[in-house]
Amino acid sequence: MSSVDLAALREIRSQVGDLLEKGIIPFWDERATDQSEGGYLTDFGADGRCQNTAHDKYLVTQARMVWAFSMFAEHVGSGSLGDRLRDAARQGVGFLRENFWDPVHGGWRWSTRRDGSPLDSAKIMYGQTFAIYGLSAFSGVTGDEQALAWAEETFDLFQVAASDLVHGGYVENFSEDWRPEGTVKTLDTHLHLMEAYTALANVSGSHIHRRRLQEVVTLICTHLVDPVSGAGRNQTAADFTPQPPVPVARTWNVERADGQVAATDTTSYGHNLELIWLLGKAGEVLGSPIAPELRAKLGDHALRYGVDWQYGGVFREGPHSGTATDQDKEWWEQAEALVGLLDLYELTGNREALSAFVSVWNFCLQYLIDRDTGEWRTRVNRTGMPLDSTLGSVWKGPYHSGRSALETLARLDRIIETWESTSSTGES
Template sequence: MPDASRSAPLPELTALFATVRQHFHDVIVPMWQGPGWNAELALPYESLDSQHQPLPPQRYRAMACARQLYVFASLIGEVPQAEERAAALFRSLQRHFHDAEHGGWFYSINPQGAPLDSSKDLYTHAFILFACAHYWGKVREPLVESTLNAALEVITRRFATGDGLYEASLGRDWSTRQSGPLQNPLMHLAEAFLAALSVRDDANVRQALLGLCEGMFQCFVDPGPRVMMEKPLKAVDNWFEPGHQFEWYFLLASSPLLRGGKLHTALEHSFGLTEQQGVDPDCGAVCAMLSLEPHASARDATQRIWAQAEYLRALTLRPGSETVLLRQLRALEQHFLHAQGWNECLDADGNVSRRDMPSTTPYHLLTCYRGLADYLA
């Protein structure tokens, strides 16, 4: 959130942000309005190549549809046809992915539109709740709110484990898969709960969010360095990811409800360690994975664009971070953004290691840019 006592931002930062935001509107959004849109299914293709041609579709995921729904719902009033596209995405979410027999939403469909992976995935349901909250906040249509309510109902009734946490995956008929809780779906559930609370007051959601954060603190935060692990503390072969540390940090620090709580305090404590071990101070590269044993060290040095975006967003809530913010925004523009779109991944040496552009990435860029816009406001 903006700090009223903060001095005016560096002019270079303001100018650079205007450039990258224009790139988003002029290059990235049109990719998904045009070549990235499968008009027959009314769904975004999963990925485009460097020439904006869709990669041969193997599947369509409900999560990808929901992320694009968030993007176009957020752009209503800013981008022509955004409201029409958001409406089409919302209809497709229900038409293609809703399970009329058992409730909830399928994970994916095949290229012909038939269910492919019919399991029930917390990550998917969290993004459906997140997208519907943002969309309902813009259009206030009863059908959207009823879908939001349905997502909340299946999450809290079907996935909940009774200790504030939630199963990562269940069968189509809600049968157990013994998946247990995993960090990433739970983080996006926290994000979805915050989105729901941003558009309406809901005591049950508030309590569920507080319970989730307590469960995360107890089961996922290492008591030594106080970093958020990817699997529960007792799991073997565990690790932590700088991008997720920064993503959690932003969610917690930006929320008056969560700021100052045990989970926020832990990630505040470990923020410096995550930067020291996970971010190259020269080029600003955020690595993908770190191991804790025997000391924090790189386990995967791949640089993913979403992790760069999450570090940028977290920095907007760190006092005295303006110089680092400028460095990181320059790194994003120079190493990841280009005239045809973006580089999804770079290897440890900074070479492009993934050239396709997934339909899910604009969500990360937009949340990052919204954080920067609030910072510069």
């Protein structure tokens, strides 16, 4: 590990800013809005061209696109580009409400065809959470009260239809009419519930939204992180008893290119690092720091087992203790690792986290970020060989890549400012 100095952070800050403003935002601004049917196109090949004219639309990605265009508009500010990004978000909200909302049973369908006609009307909590997230972001950026009302309506539905009143937390998978399908609970879904409730509570200021946010935070810290190893539990039974993972339909693990699901209980380094900073964000909204020791433990585990100190990047997953068993590197783990590692440094002052951040960034810049477009490839192997070079899909939009850039810039600005104020060299 090499020492990280102020000049290195300034250089990365410049690279991340350029990536966002000259790459990611223009890539999706120019391609994503479906001019003929509404909503968003997401299937883009390695060359950046649309590769699927049928273009089914998933709730998770359509809602994430609303979030991304809203936050890009806030980043850009006023002017023609900002107006265009807000318009892109606004039409996405309209497409969601018109085509994904189930007027009979309530809630949001999992998928539609390109024209918005229903394809899969199951109610999947993973996707439902992003409806709240996207609508809250749009309302926060534009002041749109109707979008906030729809987010609140979705939240209220969760409490009636999806709350597990016996064990706590939420049932995750339902049929069209909200009949439960399976009992598995996951860190993935509850992590994103926390993320959605954080966004909603931040915009609404409602006591009940803050209360439910606190409940999900407590549940995650109590049941979904192993207190011994500091590793997140991928799956549990309904009562939060840890169990080996089983394939669950309508998940990225099942639908990605190879569809492999680990045969033994594993942890996701990407989720663990993402959890560090999302817990921090929840704490900001709730007004007090959340579980600093647990967050530090999640980071220590990732530094020990998840970071590839030889080639750079973060491995996909591995056991709670020991060497990573899946050493491929997907875009989303790397994107979340960048933010989580910076949060870990700000939380603990551990310079190893900064060294890991630089290592992950350099790996991404060399192997995952497409130099022609600025968007991220989907997956490479440990040494950076492409395994899936597509730039967009029904699972992949600018949510991870764009959000990582926005959050990384904010943290780098804070760290650089602190270093500049204490030392001309950045050495403390």
